[in-house]
Amino acid sequence: xxxxxxxxxxxxxxxxxxxxxxxxxxxxxxxxxxxxxxxxxxxxxxxxxxxxxxxxxxxxxxxxxxxxxxxxxxxxxxxxxxxxxxxxxxxxxxxxxxxxxxxxxxxxxxxxxxxxxxxxxxxxxxxxxxxxxxxxxxxxxxxxxxxxxxxxxxxxxxxxxxxxxxxxxxxxxx
Numbered sequence: 001x002x003x004x005x006x007x008x009x010x011x012x013x014x015x016x017x018x019x020x021x022x023x024x025x026x027x028x029x030x031x032x033x034x035x036x037x038x039x040x041x042x043x044x045x046x047x048x049x050x051x052x053x054x055x056x057x058x059x060x061x062x063x064x065x066x067x068x069x070x071x072x073x074x075x076x077x078x079x080x081x082x083x084x085x086x087x088x089x090x091x092x093x094x095x096x097x098x099x100x101x102x103x104x105x106x107x108x109x110x111x112x113x114x115x116x117x118x119x120x121x122x123x124x125x126x127x128x129x130x131x132x133x134x135x136x137x138x139x140x141x142x143x144x145x146x147x148x149x150x151x152x153x154x155x156x157x158x159x160x161x162x163x164x165x166x167x168x169x170x171x172x173x174x
Contacts, residue, residue, distance in 0.1 A: 021063070021172070024172050024174070025094045025095055026095060027095070028093055028095045028097075028098030028100060029172055029173050029174055030063070030093070030094040030095070030170060030171070030172050030173075031091040031092060031093055031094065031102050031104070031170065031171055031173060032091070032092050032094060032168060032169070032170045033048065033050060033089050033090075033091050033092070033106045033168065033169055033170075033171075034067075034089070034092075034166065034167065034168035034169075035048060035067075035089070035108045035110075035165075035166055035167050035168070036166060037164050037165070037166050038108075038110050038164070038165055038166065039162050039163070039164055039165075040069075040110055040155070040157040040162065040163050040164075040165045041112055041157070041162060042157060042159060042160045042161050042162065042163075043112070043156070043157060043158070043159070043160065044110065044111060044112045044156075044157050045109070045110070045111060045112070045113070045114055045115055045154055045155065045156050045157070046108065046109075046110050046154075046155045046157075046165045046166075046167060047083050047086075047108060047109050047110075047115050047116065047152055047153065047154040047155070047167075048089070048106060048107070048108045048152065048153045048167050048169070049081075049082060049083045049086060049106065049107050049108075049109075049150055049151075049152045050104060050105075050106045050150060050151045050152070050153075050169070050171075051104060051105045051106065051148050051149070051150050052103070052104050052142045052144070052145075052148065052149045052150075053103065053104070053105065053148055054145060054146055054147050054148050055144070055145075055146060056103040056144055057144050058103050058104075058144055058173050058174065059141060059142070059143050059144060059173075059174055060104065060141070060142040060143075060171050060172070060173055061138035061140070061141055061142075061171060061172040061174075062136045062138070062139075062140035062141075062142075062151060062169060062170075062171050063135075063136060063137060063138060063169075063170040063171055063172055064133060064134060064135050064136055064137070064169060064170050065077060065123075065132075065133075065134040065136065065153055065167070065168075065169045066131065066132060066133045066134070066167075066168045066169065067131070067132060067153075067155065067165065067166045067167040067168050068127055068129075068130055068131040068132045068165070068166060069127065069129065069130075069155070069157065069163045069164060069165040069166075070129060070163055070164045070165075071128075071129045071158075071159050071161075071163055072126075072127065072128055072129060072157075072158040072159055072163075073126075073127045073155050073156060073157055073158055073163065073165060074124065074125070074126055074127070074155070074156045074158055075123075075124070075125045075127060075132060075134075075153065075154070075155050075156075075167075076116075076121060076123065076124045076125075076153070076154045076155075076156075077121070077122045077123040077124075077140075077151065077152070077153050077154075078116060078119040078120065078121055078122060078150075078151070078152040078153075078154065079119055079120045079122050079140075079150075079151060080118065080119045080120060080149065080150055081116050081117060081118050081119025081120075081150060081152045082116075082117050082118060082119070082150060082152070083107070083109045083115040083116065083117070083152065084109070084115060084117070085107075085109060086107030086108055086109040087107055087108055087109070088105070088106070088107050089106040089107055089108055090106075091104055091106060091171075094170075102173055103173065104171070104173065108167070114154075114156075115154070116152060116154055119150070119152065122140065138172060153167050153169060155167055
């Protein structure tokens with residue numbers, strides 16, 4: 001490996017991708033989960049609960065959280081929280097040739113009342129409209145455990161009108 005990299009204004013160096021993530025995608029280990037576009041009522045919530053079931057012998061690395069809305073929202077991420085009920089979501093593998101599925105499960109809930117129960121707040125952002133991208137790059141790790149482990153992303157519509165919102169996140173499963 002060449003650890004001596006030279007870069008100057010006449011010959012700039014650009015990093016196009018992260019080989020570690022590229023290799024993981026090639027191996028069928030990177031997945032996305034999304035709510036798609038959903039209309040959220042005034043001052044309502046759109047939340048994803050991502051679960052790593054107990055005893056799966058897999059470690060999950062959250063790579064990024066993205067999404068947004070047409071106007072003001074607050075986006076939060078929670079460790080070990082839950083939401084009641086919800087609509088199931090299917091994780092999608094980023095390798096279109098990979099036929100295996102994720103061990104993880106996901107669901108979303110769109111409602112007026114805050115659906116989060118318990119947990120610890122890990123991240124919080126205010127978004128004034130448009131898209132948002134939070135590159136976590138594997139800094140949130142969900143290790144295999146004897147109990148279910150969860151990661152929730154909650155988006156709050158901070159307006160007095162219906163707001164079109166979406167939440168997507170990517171993770172690496174090894």
